[in-house]
Ligand SMILES: Nc1ncnc2c1ncn2[C@@H]1O[C@H](COP(=O)(O)OP(=O)(O)OP(=O)(O)O)[C@@H](O)[C@H]1O
């Protein structure tokens with residue numbers, strides 16, 4: 001896995017910033033006063049030991065969880081609490097740590113579903129499957145097929161996702177998120193549980209998405225090698241607190257980070 | 267002809283998005299329609315039409331309605347018969363109280379009334395799931411027939427709420443004989459089945475399945491969960507409502523609220539379990555199976571008893587029916603939750619590769 005993409009030039013201004021976010025579940029403090037920013041076109045990694053609050057952070061960004069305190073600023077708008085629908089309509093898409101595909105549907109239908117917000121014909125036209133609905137289905141099918149080609153999953157497009165191997169499912173879930181043509185992509189451990197080749201492919205896809213479409217990416221990953229290779233900057237969480245923030249090299253040299261990871265096999 | 271798709275290359279996505287992309291399927295469906303429209307009316311006896319084919323089609327439509335809600339959108343309902351009752355009684359009242367209203371308009375309004383009631387009883391689905399939702403729909407199942415008996419206005423003050431359906435007349439043509447009734451039901455059911463198929467392969471169908479399979483992911487994609495569920499309740503109840511109207515107007519002629527009881531709801535639920543949850547064709551297979559099973563069992567048991575020289579007590583057939591139903595439902599729930607439709611699909615997949623297994 002070579003660090004091939006040249007980041008410096010294309011990264012823009014602050015696109016997303018989370019400010020003083022605190023989130024608790026009853027007595028469990030999942031996040032305490034977390035702040036960091038994400039710049040446009042950047043790949044930003046979030047790392048930290050198990051239970052550090054990484055997934056909770058993503059869940060706050062797109063409104064699945066509602067933090068008790070703090071502000072989320074995205075694309076110039078400030079939110080106390082994000083709402084999942086609002087997040088989606090502003091161009092935030094994501095994948096989940098435990099694959100959250102629609103198991104009974106085909107790969108194609110899963111990815112078409114990713115484009116839900118872009119489809120507008122009414123129920124009546126859908127029942128008749130004429131005119132605008134037929135055109136719309138076709139148009140979106142073409143868009144989705146590009147992504148299917150890009151992810152090299154042509155051969156399984158009609159297969160119900162429940163029957164696919166784990167690694168392919170992870171890829172389909174990325175595809176479903178990409179189908180929405182997001183401006184911000186949140187990936188929760190996209191490579192967890194994969195073998196080396198699958199990881200390499202997934203890294204390639206992530207870098208390509210970032211390069212070709214300019215998509216800003218926030219990525220949770222445990223594999224430090226991967227993090228060092230793909231990310232522009234890294235946030236480190238531990239027990240719900242931020243203990244490090246900077247380039248991969250800076251973070252790796254940070255004593256607090258080294259301490260947090262001591263004794264933990266990664 | 268062999269069931270093969272080799273040689274049938276789709277050169278455009280439009281060709282691939284046809285209703286039936288495989289040629290043999292197209293031929294099969296057209297043949298079936300031709301048989302249903304031409305051969306059956308010519309050949310079937312009145313008994314077959316009135317006692318088997320018409321109820322089969324009506325139940326298939328109700329099963330389709332339930333399948334949209336339960337199979338596609340994942341919301342379990344035990345109120346199917348109640349929504350059928352709403353459709354039947356609403357259509358009756360529209361016919362009765364608005365002079366000169368076309369029968370098809372009454373049916374559509376009956377369906378819409380049922381849709382509205384369905385949405386009302388679907389509201390709890392926004393907060394509760396699975397078993398608890400089933401209990402909430404059970405409330406509809408008990409409340410609606412009770413209300414229809416209690417408020418005699420609904421049945422135009424007839425005793426015990428019995429209504430007698432008005433004649434079905436379209437543009438001066440009266441659908442009074444079994445063949446005519448059959449053709450009327452067939453056309454309504456075929457058109458509505460086509461519409462259902464179109465919905466489930468469009469955005470709304472994908473939204474239903476997304477909510478069914480993984481609601482958090484659906485929400486994150488931007489699907490509005492509440493709206494999607496309520497549309498499922500509305501469309502499903504519309505289908506059940508029209509099925510109820512057909513049940514009254516084309517099958518039984520006169521119906522009473524108590525006829526739309528929990529038994530009927532369960533029967534329709536069994537149809538989709540045996541036929542295939544989340545399959546349009548499964549609704550038809552299940553309805554056919556459950557309509558034909560008693561007749562088949564009756565023949566087997568009666569002839570079998572004669573052949574064996576036994577004298578079976580009366581009621582044996584209905585007992586045997588219950589036992590076979592029970593066994594089949596357990597079989598399908600455990601072994602093949604996707605029902606006959608899935609078995610059919612597996613058979614087709616095998617056939618596609620035959621005679622080479624790989
Ligand atoms: N829905 C929830 N209800 C209650 N507690 C929760 C919930 N989600 C997360 N938590 C708690 O918040 C803390 C942070 O969890 P989170 O899943 O964000 O960690 P993580 O960094 O993603 O861990 P992992 O590497 O294991 O995925 C944990 O203590 C967890 O138990």
Ligand SMILES: [Mg+2]
Pocket residue numbers: 054055056097
């Ligand atoms: Mg996590």
